[in-house]
Amino acid sequence: MIELKGIGKRFGAHSVFEGIDLSLERGEIIVIVGPSGTGKSTLLRCINFLETPDAGSLTVGDLTVDTTRATREQILALRRRTAFVFQNYALFANKTALENIAEGMIVVDHMPKREAHSRAREILERIGLADKADAYPASLSGGQQQRVGIGRAMAANAEVILFDEPTSALDPQWVEEVLGLMKQLAAEHQTMIVVTHEMQFAREVADRVVYMDQGRIIEQAPPSELFTAPKDERTRQFLRKILPAQEGV
Amino acid sequence: MHGLDLDYMAALVPILLRYLPLTLEMAAAGMLCALVLACLLAVIRVTRVPGLNAFALLFISFFRGTPLLVQLFLFYYGLPQVLTFLVSINGITATILGLTLHFSAYMAESIRAAIVGIDRSQTEAALSIGMTQSQLMRRIVLPQATRVATPTLMNYFIDMIKSTSLAFTLGVTEMMGATQKEAASSFLYFEAFLVVAVIYWIVVEALSWLQKWLENRLNRAYQR
Numbered sequence: 478m479i480e481l482k483g484i485g486k487r488f489g490a491h492s493v494f495e496g497i498d499l500s501l502e503r504g505e506i507i508v509i510v511g512p513s514g515t516g517k518s519t520l521l522r523c524i525n526f527l528e529t530p531d532a533g534s535l536t537v538g539d540l541t542v543d544t545t546r547a548t549r550e551q552i553l554a555l556r557r558r559t560a561f562v563f564q565n566y567a568l569f570a571n572k573t574a575l576e577n578i579a580e581g582m583i584v585v586d587h588m589p590k591r592e593a594h595s596r597a598r599e600i601l602e603r604i605g606l607a608d609k610a611d612a613y614p615a616s617l618s619g620g621q622q623q624r625v626g627i628g629r630a631m632a633a634n635a636e637v638i639l640f641d642e643p644t645s646a647l648d649p650q651w652v653e654e655v656l657g658l659m660k661q662l663a664a665e666h667q668t669m670i671v672v673t674h675e676m677q678f679a680r681e682v683a684d685r686v687v688y689m690d691q692g693r694i695i696e697q698a699p700p701s702e703l704f705t706a707p708k709d710e711r712t713r714q715f716l717r718k719i720l721p722a723q724e725g726v
Numbered sequence: 727m728h729g730l731d732l733d734y735m736a737a738l739v740p741i742l743l744r745y746l747p748l749t750l751e752m753a754a755a756g757m758l759c760a761l762v763l764a765c766l767l768a769v770i771r772v773t774r775v776p777g778l779n780a781f782a783l784l785f786i787s788f789f790r791g792t793p794l795l796v797q798l799f800l801f802y803y804g805l806p807q808v809l810t811f812l813v814s815i816n817g818i819t820a821t822i823l824g825l826t827l828h829f830s831a832y833m834a835e836s837i838r839a840a841i842v843g844i845d846r847s848q849t850e851a852a853l854s855i856g857m858t859q860s861q862l863m864r865r866i867v868l869p870q871a872t873r874v875a876t877p878t879l880m881n882y883f884i885d886m887i888k889s890t891s892l893a894f895t896l897g898v899t900e901m902m903g904a905t906q907k908e909a910a911s912s913f914l915y916f917e918a919f920l921v922v923a924v925i926y927w928i929v930v931e932a933l934s935w936l937q938k939w940l941e942n943r944l945n946r947a948y949q950r
Contacts, residue, residue, distance in 0.1 A: 527850055553856055561854035567847035571869045571947055581855035584865060613947040633855050 485532035494692030511689035560630035620651025756825030764833035789831035817896035
Protein backbone atom coordinates (compact mmCIF):
# COMPACT_ATOMS: atom_id res chain seq x y z
CA MET A 478 0.00 0.00 0.00
CA ILE A 479 1.18 3.49 -0.84
CA GLU A 480 0.09 6.53 1.09
CA LEU A 481 1.00 10.21 0.78
CA LYS A 482 -0.17 12.44 3.63
CA GLY A 483 0.09 16.21 3.53
CA ILE A 484 3.01 16.23 1.08
CA GLY A 485 4.27 19.73 0.27
CA LYS A 486 7.07 21.05 -1.88
CA ARG A 487 8.39 24.53 -2.48
CA PHE A 488 11.22 25.89 -4.59
CA GLY A 489 12.38 28.99 -2.75
CA ALA A 490 9.37 31.24 -2.27
CA HIS A 491 7.30 29.38 -4.85
CA SER A 492 5.07 26.65 -3.48
CA VAL A 493 4.59 23.87 -6.03
CA PHE A 494 1.96 22.11 -3.96
CA GLU A 495 1.01 21.60 -0.34
CA GLY A 496 -1.11 19.18 1.61
CA ILE A 497 -1.28 16.50 -1.07
CA ASP A 498 -3.01 13.30 0.09
CA LEU A 499 -3.10 10.26 -2.12
CA SER A 500 -3.27 6.56 -1.44
CA LEU A 501 -3.39 3.45 -3.49
CA GLU A 502 -3.80 -0.25 -2.89
CA ARG A 503 -1.44 -2.96 -3.99
CA GLY A 504 -2.04 -3.66 -7.68
CA GLU A 505 -3.82 -0.41 -8.26
CA ILE A 506 -3.00 1.74 -11.27
CA ILE A 507 -3.31 5.49 -10.97
CA VAL A 508 -2.89 7.91 -13.83
CA ILE A 509 -2.24 11.56 -12.96
CA VAL A 510 -3.31 14.07 -15.59
CA GLY A 511 -3.43 17.83 -15.71
CA PRO A 512 -1.95 20.90 -17.40
CA SER A 513 1.83 21.27 -17.66
CA GLY A 514 3.57 22.91 -14.74
CA THR A 515 1.07 21.88 -12.08
CA GLY A 516 3.52 19.77 -10.13
CA LYS A 517 2.61 16.28 -11.36
CA SER A 518 6.21 15.29 -12.06
CA THR A 519 7.48 16.99 -8.92
CA LEU A 520 4.95 15.04 -6.86
CA LEU A 521 6.12 11.79 -8.46
CA ARG A 522 9.75 12.73 -7.77
CA CYS A 523 8.91 13.43 -4.13
CA ILE A 524 7.74 9.85 -3.66
CA ASN A 525 11.30 8.54 -4.02
CA PHE A 526 13.10 11.66 -2.81
CA LEU A 527 14.55 12.71 -6.15
CA GLU A 528 13.03 15.91 -4.80
CA THR A 529 12.97 16.35 -1.04
CA PRO A 530 9.45 17.15 0.15
CA ASP A 531 9.10 19.98 2.65
CA ALA A 532 6.17 18.51 4.53
CA GLY A 533 4.12 15.39 5.03
CA SER A 534 4.70 11.68 5.39
CA LEU A 535 5.15 8.87 2.90
CA THR A 536 4.23 5.23 3.35
CA VAL A 537 5.44 2.61 0.91
CA GLY A 538 4.72 -0.96 1.95
CA ASP A 539 5.89 -1.44 5.53
CA LEU A 540 7.92 1.77 5.62
CA THR A 541 6.62 5.13 6.78
CA VAL A 542 8.84 8.19 6.53
CA ASP A 543 8.32 11.63 8.03
CA THR A 544 9.70 13.57 5.09
CA THR A 545 10.93 16.52 7.14
CA ARG A 546 13.31 14.36 9.15
CA ALA A 547 14.10 11.48 6.84
CA THR A 548 17.45 9.83 7.49
CA ARG A 549 19.83 8.69 4.75
CA GLU A 550 18.91 5.09 5.52
CA GLN A 551 15.20 5.81 5.25
CA ILE A 552 15.66 7.53 1.89
CA LEU A 553 17.64 4.55 0.57
CA ALA A 554 15.01 2.15 1.93
CA LEU A 555 12.27 4.20 0.28
CA ARG A 556 14.10 4.20 -3.05
CA ARG A 557 14.52 0.45 -2.84
CA ARG A 558 10.75 0.05 -2.48
CA THR A 559 10.02 2.23 -5.51
CA ALA A 560 11.20 2.30 -9.10
CA PHE A 561 11.20 5.18 -11.52
CA VAL A 562 10.81 5.43 -15.28
CA PHE A 563 12.17 8.68 -16.71
CA GLN A 564 10.87 10.79 -19.55
CA ASN A 565 14.29 10.76 -21.25
CA TYR A 566 14.98 7.06 -20.39
CA ALA A 567 18.17 7.94 -18.41
CA LEU A 568 19.85 4.64 -19.24
CA PHE A 569 23.43 4.15 -18.06
CA ALA A 570 25.38 4.96 -21.22
CA ASN A 571 28.36 2.82 -20.25
CA LYS A 572 26.28 -0.33 -19.79
CA THR A 573 24.53 -2.70 -22.19
CA ALA A 574 20.78 -3.28 -22.12
CA LEU A 575 21.37 -6.41 -20.05
CA GLU A 576 23.71 -4.60 -17.64
CA ASN A 577 21.31 -1.67 -17.26
CA ILE A 578 18.66 -4.11 -16.04
CA ALA A 579 21.04 -6.20 -13.92
CA GLU A 580 22.89 -3.25 -12.32
CA GLY A 581 20.45 -2.66 -9.46
CA MET A 582 20.15 -6.34 -8.64
CA ILE A 583 23.95 -6.65 -8.41
CA VAL A 584 24.82 -3.39 -6.65
CA VAL A 585 21.74 -2.73 -4.54
CA ASP A 586 20.32 -6.21 -3.89
CA HIS A 587 23.78 -7.87 -3.79
CA MET A 588 22.60 -10.69 -6.04
CA PRO A 589 25.37 -12.87 -7.55
CA LYS A 590 26.20 -11.60 -11.03
CA ARG A 591 25.15 -14.84 -12.76
CA GLU A 592 21.76 -14.89 -11.13
CA ALA A 593 21.23 -11.19 -11.84
CA HIS A 594 22.11 -11.69 -15.50
CA SER A 595 19.78 -14.63 -15.88
CA ARG A 596 16.95 -12.64 -14.27
CA ALA A 597 17.81 -9.72 -16.55
CA ARG A 598 17.53 -12.04 -19.56
CA GLU A 599 14.06 -13.10 -18.43
CA ILE A 600 13.08 -9.44 -18.23
CA LEU A 601 14.55 -8.74 -21.67
CA GLU A 602 12.40 -11.59 -22.94
CA ARG A 603 9.30 -10.03 -21.36
CA ILE A 604 10.00 -6.60 -22.81
CA GLY A 605 10.66 -8.13 -26.22
CA LEU A 606 14.33 -7.21 -26.45
CA ALA A 607 16.02 -10.58 -25.92
CA ASP A 608 18.10 -9.98 -29.06
CA LYS A 609 19.38 -6.62 -27.78
CA ALA A 610 20.99 -7.90 -24.58
CA ASP A 611 24.48 -6.74 -25.58
CA ALA A 612 23.45 -3.50 -27.28
CA TYR A 613 24.50 -0.20 -25.72
CA PRO A 614 21.85 2.53 -25.30
CA ALA A 615 23.37 4.67 -28.06
CA SER A 616 22.52 1.97 -30.62
CA LEU A 617 18.88 1.53 -29.51
CA SER A 618 15.83 3.42 -30.77
CA GLY A 619 13.96 5.68 -28.35
CA GLY A 620 11.23 3.09 -27.93
CA GLN A 621 13.74 0.35 -27.23
CA GLN A 622 15.60 2.56 -24.74
CA GLN A 623 12.41 3.32 -22.87
CA ARG A 624 11.51 -0.38 -22.77
CA VAL A 625 14.92 -1.06 -21.22
CA GLY A 626 14.16 1.80 -18.79
CA ILE A 627 10.96 0.00 -17.84
CA GLY A 628 12.88 -3.29 -17.64
CA ARG A 629 15.30 -1.68 -15.20
CA ALA A 630 12.34 -0.59 -13.08
CA MET A 631 10.83 -4.09 -13.25
CA ALA A 632 14.12 -5.57 -12.01
CA ALA A 633 13.92 -3.46 -8.85
CA ASN A 634 11.02 -5.62 -7.68
CA ALA A 635 9.52 -2.48 -6.23
CA GLU A 636 6.19 -2.01 -4.46
CA VAL A 637 5.33 0.62 -7.03
CA ILE A 638 6.70 1.82 -10.36
CA LEU A 639 6.51 5.56 -10.93
CA PHE A 640 6.26 6.63 -14.59
CA ASP A 641 7.16 10.25 -15.35
CA GLU A 642 5.72 11.04 -18.81
CA PRO A 643 7.30 7.89 -20.24
CA THR A 644 6.24 8.56 -23.84
CA SER A 645 6.61 12.35 -24.05
CA ALA A 646 10.14 12.29 -25.46
CA LEU A 647 9.43 9.55 -27.98
CA ASP A 648 8.97 9.87 -31.72
CA PRO A 649 5.32 9.00 -32.47
CA GLN A 650 6.18 5.66 -34.04
CA TRP A 651 7.64 4.35 -30.76
CA VAL A 652 4.82 5.44 -28.44
CA GLU A 653 2.62 2.37 -28.98
CA GLU A 654 5.30 -0.20 -28.13
CA VAL A 655 6.01 1.55 -24.84
CA LEU A 656 2.32 1.92 -23.94
CA GLY A 657 1.86 -1.72 -24.94
CA LEU A 658 4.50 -2.80 -22.47
CA MET A 659 2.91 -0.69 -19.73
CA LYS A 660 -0.46 -2.32 -20.46
CA GLN A 661 1.19 -5.71 -20.17
CA LEU A 662 2.51 -4.73 -16.73
CA ALA A 663 -0.92 -3.43 -15.77
CA ALA A 664 -2.45 -6.77 -16.75
CA GLU A 665 0.00 -8.41 -14.34
CA HIS A 666 -1.32 -6.12 -11.57
CA GLN A 667 1.89 -4.17 -11.12
CA THR A 668 1.15 -1.20 -8.84
CA MET A 669 1.87 1.94 -10.82
CA ILE A 670 1.52 5.71 -10.71
CA VAL A 671 1.70 7.19 -14.19
CA VAL A 672 2.00 10.85 -15.12
CA THR A 673 1.05 11.13 -18.77
CA HIS A 674 -0.84 13.07 -21.40
CA GLU A 675 -1.99 9.84 -23.10
CA MET A 676 -5.72 10.01 -22.29
CA GLN A 677 -6.51 6.85 -24.23
CA PHE A 678 -4.07 4.94 -22.04
CA ALA A 679 -5.64 6.43 -18.92
CA ARG A 680 -9.08 5.41 -20.12
CA GLU A 681 -8.07 1.83 -20.90
CA VAL A 682 -5.70 1.04 -18.09
CA ALA A 683 -6.21 3.25 -15.05
CA ASP A 684 -8.20 2.09 -12.05
CA ARG A 685 -8.36 5.72 -11.02
CA VAL A 686 -7.56 8.98 -12.77
CA VAL A 687 -6.31 11.88 -10.68
CA TYR A 688 -6.76 15.37 -12.06
CA MET A 689 -4.17 17.87 -10.78
CA ASP A 690 -4.23 21.60 -11.41
CA GLN A 691 -2.10 24.37 -9.91
CA GLY A 692 -0.57 22.17 -7.26
CA ARG A 693 -3.82 20.60 -6.07
CA ILE A 694 -5.68 17.38 -6.61
CA ILE A 695 -8.98 18.67 -7.99
CA GLU A 696 -10.74 15.34 -8.29
CA GLN A 697 -10.09 11.65 -8.67
CA ALA A 698 -12.38 8.95 -10.03
CA PRO A 699 -12.40 5.84 -12.20
CA PRO A 700 -11.81 6.84 -15.85
CA SER A 701 -15.35 5.94 -16.84
CA GLU A 702 -16.61 8.60 -14.42
CA LEU A 703 -13.91 11.23 -14.73
CA PHE A 704 -13.90 11.32 -18.51
CA THR A 705 -17.66 11.26 -18.99
CA ALA A 706 -18.95 13.15 -15.97
CA PRO A 707 -16.24 15.31 -14.42
CA LYS A 708 -17.53 17.12 -11.34
CA ASP A 709 -15.28 20.15 -11.31
CA GLU A 710 -15.39 22.94 -13.87
CA ARG A 711 -11.58 22.97 -14.17
CA THR A 712 -11.54 19.27 -15.03
CA ARG A 713 -14.23 19.83 -17.64
CA GLN A 714 -12.26 22.65 -19.23
CA PHE A 715 -9.05 20.62 -19.27
CA LEU A 716 -10.76 17.61 -20.84
CA ARG A 717 -12.50 19.76 -23.42
CA LYS A 718 -9.14 21.14 -24.47
CA ILE A 719 -7.21 17.90 -24.58
CA LEU A 720 -9.73 15.23 -25.64
CA PRO A 721 -10.85 16.38 -29.11
CA ALA A 722 -7.23 17.02 -30.05
CA GLN A 723 -6.27 13.44 -29.18
CA GLU A 724 -9.40 11.79 -30.51
CA GLY A 725 -8.69 13.33 -33.88
CA VAL A 726 -5.41 11.44 -34.16
CA MET B 727 79.38 24.01 -43.10
CA HIS B 728 80.06 20.32 -42.95
CA GLY B 729 77.99 17.24 -43.81
CA LEU B 730 76.08 15.40 -41.07
CA ASP B 731 78.33 13.03 -39.17
CA LEU B 732 76.08 10.00 -39.53
CA ASP B 733 78.47 7.61 -37.83
CA TYR B 734 78.58 9.83 -34.76
CA MET B 735 74.79 10.01 -34.72
CA ALA B 736 74.42 6.26 -34.97
CA ALA B 737 76.90 5.76 -32.15
CA LEU B 738 75.06 8.29 -30.01
CA VAL B 739 71.70 6.52 -30.18
CA PRO B 740 72.53 3.61 -27.81
CA ILE B 741 74.29 6.01 -25.44
CA LEU B 742 71.26 8.24 -25.15
CA LEU B 743 68.82 5.33 -25.01
CA ARG B 744 70.46 4.26 -21.76
CA TYR B 745 68.90 7.37 -20.22
CA LEU B 746 65.46 6.81 -21.71
CA PRO B 747 64.28 4.63 -18.77
CA LEU B 748 65.00 7.47 -16.33
CA THR B 749 63.04 9.88 -18.51
CA LEU B 750 60.09 7.50 -18.69
CA GLU B 751 60.28 6.68 -14.98
CA MET B 752 60.12 10.31 -13.98
CA ALA B 753 57.17 10.87 -16.32
CA ALA B 754 55.36 7.73 -15.13
CA ALA B 755 55.87 8.57 -11.46
CA GLY B 756 54.80 12.15 -12.07
CA MET B 757 51.73 11.01 -14.00
CA LEU B 758 50.66 8.56 -11.33
CA CYS B 759 50.98 11.07 -8.48
CA ALA B 760 49.39 13.81 -10.60
CA LEU B 761 46.39 11.58 -11.41
CA VAL B 762 45.73 10.86 -7.75
CA LEU B 763 46.11 14.51 -6.77
CA ALA B 764 44.03 15.68 -9.75
CA CYS B 765 41.16 13.31 -8.91
CA LEU B 766 41.23 14.58 -5.35
CA LEU B 767 41.18 18.21 -6.48
CA ALA B 768 38.43 17.49 -9.03
CA VAL B 769 36.17 15.83 -6.45
CA ILE B 770 36.78 18.73 -4.05
CA ARG B 771 35.80 21.15 -6.82
CA VAL B 772 32.72 19.18 -7.90
CA THR B 773 31.36 18.62 -4.41
CA ARG B 774 32.49 22.08 -3.24
CA VAL B 775 33.94 20.88 0.05
CA PRO B 776 33.88 24.09 2.15
CA GLY B 777 37.35 25.51 2.78
CA LEU B 778 39.10 22.88 0.69
CA ASN B 779 37.38 24.24 -2.41
CA ALA B 780 39.03 27.64 -1.94
CA PHE B 781 42.38 25.94 -1.40
CA ALA B 782 41.92 23.84 -4.56
CA LEU B 783 41.12 26.98 -6.56
CA LEU B 784 44.23 28.76 -5.28
CA PHE B 785 46.40 25.70 -5.92
CA ILE B 786 45.13 25.28 -9.47
CA SER B 787 45.48 28.99 -10.17
CA PHE B 788 49.10 29.12 -8.97
CA PHE B 789 50.35 26.00 -10.71
CA ARG B 790 48.67 26.87 -13.98
CA GLY B 791 49.70 30.50 -13.71
CA THR B 792 53.47 30.06 -13.37
CA PRO B 793 56.04 28.39 -15.68
CA LEU B 794 57.10 24.83 -14.89
CA LEU B 795 60.77 25.88 -14.99
CA VAL B 796 60.16 28.54 -12.33
CA GLN B 797 58.34 25.98 -10.18
CA LEU B 798 61.22 23.49 -10.52
CA PHE B 799 63.80 26.13 -9.49
CA LEU B 800 61.56 27.11 -6.61
CA PHE B 801 61.42 23.53 -5.30
CA TYR B 802 65.04 22.60 -5.94
CA TYR B 803 66.99 25.79 -5.25
CA GLY B 804 64.49 27.88 -3.28
CA LEU B 805 62.53 25.74 -0.85
CA PRO B 806 65.49 24.03 0.88
CA GLN B 807 66.62 27.48 2.05
CA VAL B 808 63.31 27.96 3.83
CA LEU B 809 62.43 24.40 4.80
CA THR B 810 65.81 23.09 5.89
CA PHE B 811 64.70 19.45 6.04
CA LEU B 812 64.46 19.61 2.23
CA VAL B 813 68.19 20.25 1.84
CA SER B 814 68.70 16.64 0.86
CA ILE B 815 66.06 16.76 -1.92
CA ASN B 816 67.66 15.41 -5.10
CA GLY B 817 67.03 16.58 -8.64
CA ILE B 818 64.96 13.56 -9.62
CA THR B 819 62.61 13.90 -6.64
CA ALA B 820 62.29 17.63 -7.22
CA THR B 821 61.44 17.02 -10.88
CA ILE B 822 58.78 14.45 -10.04
CA LEU B 823 57.35 16.79 -7.39
CA GLY B 824 57.28 19.69 -9.84
CA LEU B 825 55.70 17.65 -12.63
CA THR B 826 53.10 16.29 -10.20
CA LEU B 827 52.00 19.64 -8.86
CA HIS B 828 52.15 21.43 -12.21
CA PHE B 829 50.24 18.85 -14.24
CA SER B 830 47.75 17.92 -11.52
CA ALA B 831 46.45 21.49 -11.71
CA TYR B 832 45.68 21.10 -15.41
CA MET B 833 44.39 17.55 -15.08
CA ALA B 834 42.09 18.43 -12.20
CA GLU B 835 40.21 20.82 -14.43
CA SER B 836 39.73 18.32 -17.25
CA ILE B 837 38.62 15.60 -14.82
CA ARG B 838 36.20 18.03 -13.21
CA ALA B 839 34.76 18.99 -16.58
CA ALA B 840 34.34 15.31 -17.46
CA ILE B 841 32.48 14.56 -14.23
CA VAL B 842 30.22 17.58 -14.62
CA GLY B 843 29.54 16.58 -18.23
CA ILE B 844 27.87 13.28 -17.30
CA ASP B 845 24.16 13.60 -17.92
CA ARG B 846 22.45 14.46 -14.63
CA SER B 847 19.56 12.11 -15.37
CA GLN B 848 21.87 9.08 -15.14
CA THR B 849 22.74 10.18 -11.63
CA GLU B 850 19.04 10.37 -10.79
CA ALA B 851 18.44 6.97 -12.36
CA ALA B 852 21.17 5.44 -10.21
CA LEU B 853 19.77 7.06 -7.07
CA SER B 854 16.24 5.98 -8.00
CA ILE B 855 17.20 2.29 -7.92
CA GLY B 856 18.71 2.80 -4.47
CA MET B 857 22.43 3.25 -5.18
CA THR B 858 24.50 5.20 -2.67
CA GLN B 859 26.56 8.24 -3.70
CA SER B 860 29.78 6.25 -3.76
CA GLN B 861 28.27 3.36 -5.76
CA LEU B 862 26.97 5.92 -8.21
CA MET B 863 30.41 7.54 -8.53
CA ARG B 864 32.25 4.23 -8.88
CA ARG B 865 29.91 2.41 -11.26
CA ILE B 866 28.29 5.10 -13.38
CA VAL B 867 29.99 8.51 -13.23
CA LEU B 868 33.72 7.79 -13.03
CA PRO B 869 33.81 5.12 -15.77
CA GLN B 870 32.16 7.57 -18.15
CA ALA B 871 34.21 10.53 -16.96
CA THR B 872 37.38 8.50 -17.52
CA ARG B 873 36.43 7.98 -21.12
CA VAL B 874 35.75 11.67 -21.64
CA ALA B 875 38.96 12.75 -19.91
CA THR B 876 41.31 10.13 -21.38
CA PRO B 877 42.30 11.99 -24.57
CA THR B 878 43.26 15.15 -22.67
CA LEU B 879 44.98 13.19 -19.91
CA MET B 880 47.04 11.35 -22.51
CA ASN B 881 48.01 14.69 -24.01
CA TYR B 882 49.20 15.85 -20.61
CA PHE B 883 51.20 12.64 -20.22
CA ILE B 884 52.91 13.28 -23.56
CA ASP B 885 53.60 16.85 -22.51
CA MET B 886 55.00 15.55 -19.24
CA ILE B 887 57.45 13.21 -20.98
CA LYS B 888 58.82 16.14 -22.92
CA SER B 889 58.91 18.30 -19.81
CA THR B 890 61.21 15.83 -18.02
CA SER B 891 63.95 17.34 -20.19
CA LEU B 892 63.88 20.34 -17.84
CA ALA B 893 65.35 18.08 -15.15
CA PHE B 894 68.80 18.70 -16.65
CA THR B 895 68.58 22.25 -15.31
CA LEU B 896 68.47 20.68 -11.83
CA GLY B 897 71.63 18.73 -12.59
CA VAL B 898 69.89 15.45 -13.39
CA THR B 899 71.58 13.46 -16.14
CA GLU B 900 68.54 12.22 -17.99
CA MET B 901 68.30 12.04 -21.76
CA MET B 902 68.61 15.76 -22.34
CA GLY B 903 71.42 16.13 -19.80
CA ALA B 904 73.32 13.26 -21.40
CA THR B 905 72.95 14.83 -24.82
CA GLN B 906 74.25 18.13 -23.49
CA LYS B 907 77.35 16.40 -22.10
CA GLU B 908 78.00 14.42 -25.28
CA ALA B 909 77.60 17.52 -27.44
CA ALA B 910 79.93 19.55 -25.24
CA SER B 911 82.73 17.03 -25.69
CA SER B 912 82.27 16.38 -29.43
CA PHE B 913 81.19 19.91 -30.43
CA LEU B 914 78.68 18.24 -32.80
CA TYR B 915 75.73 20.11 -31.31
CA PHE B 916 73.47 19.82 -34.31
CA GLU B 917 73.89 16.06 -34.62
CA ALA B 918 73.50 15.45 -30.91
CA PHE B 919 70.37 17.51 -30.43
CA LEU B 920 68.87 16.16 -33.66
CA VAL B 921 69.29 12.62 -32.36
CA VAL B 922 67.67 13.39 -29.02
CA ALA B 923 64.84 15.26 -30.76
CA VAL B 924 64.10 12.24 -32.93
CA ILE B 925 64.13 9.92 -29.90
CA TYR B 926 61.57 12.10 -28.09
CA TRP B 927 59.56 12.26 -31.29
CA ILE B 928 59.42 8.48 -31.71
CA VAL B 929 58.45 7.96 -28.06
CA VAL B 930 55.63 10.49 -28.38
CA GLU B 931 54.42 8.97 -31.66
CA ALA B 932 54.29 5.53 -30.04
CA LEU B 933 52.20 7.01 -27.24
CA SER B 934 49.89 8.69 -29.73
CA TRP B 935 49.21 5.28 -31.23
CA LEU B 936 48.47 3.91 -27.79
CA GLN B 937 46.17 6.88 -27.22
CA LYS B 938 44.19 6.17 -30.40
CA TRP B 939 43.85 2.50 -29.52
CA LEU B 940 42.71 3.36 -26.00
CA GLU B 941 40.14 5.86 -27.26
CA ASN B 942 38.68 3.37 -29.71
CA ARG B 943 38.37 0.82 -26.95
CA LEU B 944 36.72 3.24 -24.56
CA ASN B 945 34.33 4.48 -27.25
CA ARG B 946 32.95 1.06 -28.11
CA ALA B 947 29.82 1.55 -26.01
CA TYR B 948 28.95 4.79 -27.77
CA GLN B 949 29.03 3.79 -31.41
CA ARG B 950 25.66 3.87 -33.12
